[in-house]
Amino acid sequence: MKYLSIAAAAAAATSTPASAQVVEVTPPESMQRSAPALADYTKNTLFGDVWQREELSLRDRSFVTITTLVALGKTDPLRSHINRGLDYGVTPVEIAGIITHLAFYTGWPNAVGSIAVADEVFAERGIDASELQTIETERVALPSDDDQRAQGVEQSMGPISPALAKYTNGVLFQDLWRRGDLSARDRSLATVVALTANGNADQLGFHLQRGIQNGLTRDELGEVMGHMAFYAGWPKAFSGANAIGDLED
Amino acid sequence: MKYLSIAAAAAAATSTPASAQVVEVTPPESMQRSAPALADYTKNTLFGDVWQREELSLRDRSFVTITTLVALGKTDPLRSHINRGLDYGVTPVEIAGIITHLAFYTGWPNAVGSIAVADEVFAERGIDASELQTIETERVALPSDDDQRAQGVEQSMGPISPALAKYTNGVLFQDLWRRGDLSARDRSLATVVALTANGNADQLGFHLQRGIQNGLTRDELGEVMGHMAFYAGWPKAFSGANAIGDLED
């Protein structure tokens, strides 16, 4: 049983183990044989260059990659990236936290499929399931202007879909967003990645701003889009980056 | 061999068997072990609260869930939700009707994968395949203003893509939309759900209005978005709900 305190979560966030370095990647044999150019891009551009950039920690690159794969429902590559993430400092509780968060932001089916993969990796690595049974000793505080957001949802969405307004304010923000398995900064990061990966750039403005409130920098967010181009595709990353450009200073 | 008559279809629509109640759900063991918070949301929020709301019949909730899963190509959870839908009053002919409709609205690959799952469930439950071989005794009438829609497509799309204009008017509306395996109301519902799940909210306006012509209420549509938030993710549901809000009174 693990006790989640906010201070500890904040301290843990973004810390890559000092010993971590980008593990060399051997592209799959099918790729080397049938698409040698793609194998070359994988080895030399993606892992030999993108993953080496210091503008984002290895831990954050893994966090972003795992979140993208969950958002896209890509359970095959998710397995190796959960392993990589655990090596780079993403904790098991955080991986479960990402998947739980994305149940809401990308739908239950993605989360159910992803947790089955994570559960297998955790077992293979001998991670004690009791570590994933958490008790929250305090809850994450929402920003001071969250009341305004809640009233906006109630007024604009309440008359259209009482259910959606109810679960948005009562469960999504007052419960999920206040959980201690992800720091506020990481929860914003997961949300920005999920919206970008699924092509909901029109809803990024609010979450980019909240992410900056929660400690993400514009430089980090820009680097996230460069990284995501390789995992969610160029068009999604361009839409995401444009949403950053549209933020007021 | 089943004879499809429109009157019968309309009578059957939205009828949940009187004995049906929400079957208690045990979250998968992998989830209980590795994401206990998600197991808790699944049990207490999704099945313990959302599915219990009376603003939408159990039959309609199943119809919406099945349609969402077909639209997203999520064949794993589709299996259990087809079973659930059959318990709650969605008929085998309607399930085949949803999948056929979504071949057009979300692409053939989703339909081919989904019918393979449905076929297995039908066999397991001993549903006689001859029931699914249907003969239409009459065809569903299109709304009186459909000529206007057809002319609009011919004028705007004809010069750009004669093929798309031809199949839209000749097959999609004059054939698929007139089939008796789904009532007009349910066909509109399936279309609204497919557009919402796949992020095509820009094309929802027309189909929300036609859905209301075909007997869906605004309250039902709002509740559909609250339900879909859990299966297709919050951002898609918000876009869908906003499209309802944009309808003229």
Add this chain to the structure above:
Amino acid sequence: MKYLSIAAAAAAATSTPASAQVVEVTPPESMQRSAPALADYTKNTLFGDVWQREELSLRDRSFVTITTLVALGKTDPLRSHINRGLDYGVTPVEIAGIITHLAFYTGWPNAVGSIAVADEVFAERGIDASELQTIETERVALPSDDDQRAQGVEQSMGPISPALAKYTNGVLFQDLWRRGDLSARDRSLATVVALTANGNADQLGFHLQRGIQNGLTRDELGEVMGHMAFYAGWPKAFSGANAIGDLED
């Protein structure tokens, strides 16, 4: 080892073997049994009509279908359509080229999953892997106005995401777009299809115009959308066709 020269690629493009004809399709038994109407549309509309239209060569229809399936991550139907494409004149090098191109335009996971399928088909058909090991004897020229595009990216994207600007100009356009495994015309076609299939119609304007520069005709592009309606769904095809309509004359 295959030597890629641009002239040869351009000559090969769009050539369907004279002997090729649409292979009759038997819908899967699960579909015949459980969704006979869908089996009927598959046989009579999709293969009996759409695929027979002469507005697009069989080779191009296969190229578009394969690209759509890679973009959507649909590896099951991809297998039979790679086989069909090879029969209709899409070369193994072009299939690897599509998949490599879509790694960038729809994300690495789609490409990794797709190349595994292609590799199996190539082996089954006895295609010599050495044919897929290519040496470029010359590089494809970018249009004369590409400097302008590069400067635009540098100015608008550079300050937001230096990584995205760097890889867009340095890798995507100066390397991937200049590869000889796809003709310029086919690379534009693959890009238009990928953007359409993934709902990025807002970014189609630039690539439709470049496609026309590279030799695609408006009529071909319109027919592509009619074909894609069946594989990516009507709403995506409509958005794509509308983007064609928005092009300036």
